[in-house]
Amino acid sequence: MKRRGVGDRICILQVPQTSLPPETRQLYEVLVREGVVLEVYAVDQWGYPVVEYCANDEDGAEHYHWLSIDEYDVWEQVS
Known part of the structure; x- marks a missing residue:
């Protein structure tokens, strides 16, 4: 299991x-x-990585998103 x-x-x-x-x-x-490439900024209570992503819309406004990545087969660690 990936942690x-x-x-x-x-x-x-x-x-x-x-x-x-x-x-x-x-x-x-x-x-x-x-x-x-996302940096893990927290680990949730179940041990899954939590990442933050900031996207800019057409007007340049920032929108922050947080994901707890709970499916092991959809991500890999990078250096």
Whole structure:
């Protein structure tokens, strides 16, 4: 079982196959398409990595998103 700690860097490999809200699915699609490397900033109570992603809209406004990555087959650690 993969366990990551704060400060580890991960990359999302695919969109989870579970049912997701449309906004969350779109976020995963962006992270996969762009190959974004994310830093784990917390570990939740179940031991899953929690990441933060900041996206800018067309007007330049920042939008922060937080994900607890609970499916082990959708991410890998990067150096």
